[in-house]
Amino acid sequence: MSELDLFEARFAAAYRRYLDKAPRQLDAAAVVRTVTAQPRGRAIAWPWTFRPLVLRPAQALAWLVILGILLALVAAGIFVGSQHQRPALAFVCPPGSTSNTPGPVDQVRPPGFSGMAFDRRAGRLVTLWDTETWTFDVCTNTWLQMHPTQEPPTSAVGPLVYDVDSDVTIGAFGPDEAPGNMWAYDLEANTWMEKGPFAPFAHPILSSLSFYDPVSGRVVARADDGDDDTLGLALWGYEVETDTWIPMSPAEPLVIGPHYEFFAYDASVDRLIAYARTWGPADAIGNRQFGTKTWLFDLRTGTWSGTDAVTPPNFSAGMWGYAPGIAYDEAAQRTVMMGQGYSAAYDASEDRWQMVYETPTEGPKCGTRPECLQAPDLLFDSVNERLIVYGGFFASADLDFADIMAFDTRTGDWTVLLAAPQ
Amino acid sequence: MTGVTTVGSMSAALHEAAAGDEAAFTRIVTAYHWDMVRVAFGVCGEPELALDAVQAAWLVAWRKLRNVHEPDRLRSWLVAVAANEARDIVRHRHSGSVVELVLEPPDADAGDPAAEIDELDLRNALAHLKPEERSLIALRYGAELDSTEIGPLLGISASGVRARLSRIMGRLRKELDDV
Numbered sequence: 001m002s003e004l005d006l007f008e009a010r011f012a013a014a015y016r017r018y019l020d021k022a023p024r025q026l027d028a029a030a031v032v033r034t035v036t037a038q039p040r041g042r043a044i045a046w047p048w049t050f051r052p053l054v055l056r057p058a059q060a061l062a063w064l065v066i067l068g069i070l071l072a073l074v075a076a077g078i079f080v081g082s083q084h085q086r087p088a089l090a091f092v093c094p095p096g097s098t099s100n101t102p103g104p105v106d107q108v109r110p111p112g113f114s115g116m117a118f119d120r121r122a123g124r125l126v127t128l129w130d131t132e133t134w135t136f137d138v139c140t141n142t143w144l145q146m147h148p149t150q151e152p153p154t155s156a157v158g159p160l161v162y163d164v165d166s167d168v169t170i171g172a173f174g175p176d177e178a179p180g181n182m183w184a185y186d187l188e189a190n191t192w193m194e195k196g197p198f199a200p201f202a203h204p205i206l207s208s209l210s211f212y213d214p215v216s217g218r219v220v221a222r223a224d225d226g227d228d229d230t231l232g233l234a235l236w237g238y239e240v241e242t243d244t245w246i247p248m249s250p251a252e253p254l255v256i257g258p259h260y261e262f263f264a265y266d267a268s269v270d271r272l273i274a275y276a277r278t279w280g281p282a283d284a285i286g287n288r289q290f291g292t293k294t295w296l297f298d299l300r301t302g303t304w305s306g307t308d309a310v311t312p313p314n315f316s317a318g319m320w321g322y323a324p325g326i327a328y329d330e331a332a333q334r335t336v337m338m339g340q341g342y343s344a345a346y347d348a349s350e351d352r353w354q355m356v357y358e359t360p361t362e363g364p365k366c367g368t369r370p371e372c373l374q375a376p377d378l379l380f381d382s383v384n385e386r387l388i389v390y391g392g393f394f395a396s397a398d399l400d401f402a403d404i405m406a407f408d409t410r411t412g413d414w415t416v417l418l419a420a421p422q
Numbered sequence: 423m424t425g426v427t428t429v430g431s432m433s434a435a436l437h438e439a440a441a442g443d444e445a446a447f448t449r450i451v452t453a454y455h456w457d458m459v460r461v462a463f464g465v466c467g468e469p470e471l472a473l474d475a476v477q478a479a480w481l482v483a484w485r486k487l488r489n490v491h492e493p494d495r496l497r498s499w500l501v502a503v504a505a506n507e508a509r510d511i512v513r514h515r516h517s518g519s520v521v522e523l524v525l526e527p528p529d530a531d532a533g534d535p536a537a538e539i540d541e542l543d544l545r546n547a548l549a550h551l552k553p554e555e556r557s558l559i560a561l562r563y564g565a566e567l568d569s570t571e572i573g574p575l576l577g578i579s580a581s582g583v584r585a586r587l588s589r590i591m592g593r594l595r596k597e598l599d600d601v
Binding site for chain 2: 007008010011012013014015016017018019020021022023024026028029031032034035036065164165166167186188189216217239240241242
């Protein structure tokens with residue numbers, strides 16, 4: 001920590017005096033006896049008070065809650081495994097929340113929305129429409145226009161990424177399609193702060209903010225290396241407090257031939273998961289041979305490793321299809337892809353893909369069920385532990401998807417959070 | 423921090439207590455109970471709740487001492503456990519402020535940067551913070567941990583700790599500092 005300024009020193013001194021009024025009495029042996037002999041869930045008296053063996057209702061309730069939390073943690077440790085880390089300061093919906101009930105359909109809402117980020121400290125999606133800042137509360141399924149005093153001066157909204165460390169949503173906004181400057185939105189203070197320029201990529205085409213790296217505590221921007229035949233990346237980490245870009249380990253290019261790929265960061269193995277689809281030359285009647293493979297990228301060393309997982313062939317892009325949605329599902333610890341009537345999930349710890357759903361009639365005949373969505377956007381709602389699905393369209397009905405839905409990949413349940421306006 | 427504690431003595435106590443030695447655990451309780459109560463009090467603002475939180479923290483500590491592999495981090499780990507327990511108690515007990523807001527008395531020292539901060543003002547200002555924000559304040563200014571110690575305890579980076587503290591202190595400054 002830096003040296004205390006005058007106010008901080010005054011505060012620290014006053015705070016220490018305040019804490020000195022905390023109760024000092026202690027019978028250490030009694031504390032230890034209580035702790036080591038205590039059967040869980042029984043009402044007890046704490047040794048420093050020497051009061052009767054009676055707990056007030058509020059205290060008893062508090063203890064029940066604590067014991068419940070402890071038991072839940074133990075159970076979670078057994079059933080979920082040690083790698084699923086929940087943020088220490090996680091937000092929870094207040095009692096009486098209606099996160100599973102669709103929000104009022106006649107509510108005021110943004111005219112549209114594209115890039116969104118999930119502010120996990122506030123339990124809200126954050127987005128921009130034109131130059132308006134909006135948030136969507138996942139506990140009540142309602143939109144709120146924020147009206148900060150300053151907003152990014154652009155209508156070109158690229159990806160937004162929530163920076164967990166700094167508790168701000170990060171975006172890069174510039175005139176037209178240019179990356180422009182970095183901006184940080186502090187939801188609690190309802191303030192946008194303009195920062196310096198976007199990452200200094202050598203090949204800025206196809207570069208964008210991509211994901212939050214919990215190891216470095218930085219938001220990472222990613223660019224393709226510009227070579228159609230190589231699986232190559234350029235990565236820069238952005239530290240908002242100092243407004244600086246830090247280059248990450250240079251990627252070791254991997255030649256796999258013509259391809260396209262989709263990425264998501266999997267926190268459970270600290271790797272970028274790449275779903276890559278390659279294609280060979282066309283035969284006489286124009287049919288091409290496709291191959292799909294899953295690759296892992298080690299952010300710390302800049303190296304790729306191929307996996308043996310049988311990779312589903314269903315997700316295509318470019319002139320043969322629409323880019324699927326992809327996101328890491330923290331609750332299920334799987335990378336989920338969705339589009340073209342299919343959803344599949346990759347478990348990196350087991351190196352295995354599993355189909356989540358397959359529509360019996362893919363493509364144009366699929367209809368307007370949520371499974372039929374083309375090119376949706378996905379992001380993980382850490383409060384309700386499910387994916388948020390938005391954007392995209394139904395090819396069969398030539399209809400944009402204007403709902404906001406939630407999808408639990410573990411149960412296959414869809415929940416309408418907000419239906420499209422009438 | 424309790425003055426008689428040394429890392430060496432606590433290293434042995436930690437090892438023995440982790441193996442189930444209650445006398446060693448008693449030495450740990452004696453050494454760190456007060457640090458934990460102060461931090462819990464900073465989060466709860468109420469003496470009885472702070473004591474309840476610390477008792478719950480000792481229960482956690484007894485069960486998980488084996489997970490503490492570095493004796494010199496025992497104190498920071500214990501105060502963080504106490505802060506977490508205090509935060510949970512406050513959250514489940516009531517979602518509002520921890521102390522009643524009281525009208526400010528006239529402050530003759532207002533405007534003097536060297537003047538002491540009035541305790542009533544301080545309590546009111548702390549009451550406006552969320553429990554997790556009071557946890558950060560308690561760990562930094564109560565337990566006097568630095569950001570590199572707090573970060574791993576809360577699962578965030580040191581820079582993240584600094585950023586949050588800076589934001590919280592900015593708000594406290596507005597409330598408490600007239601300069």
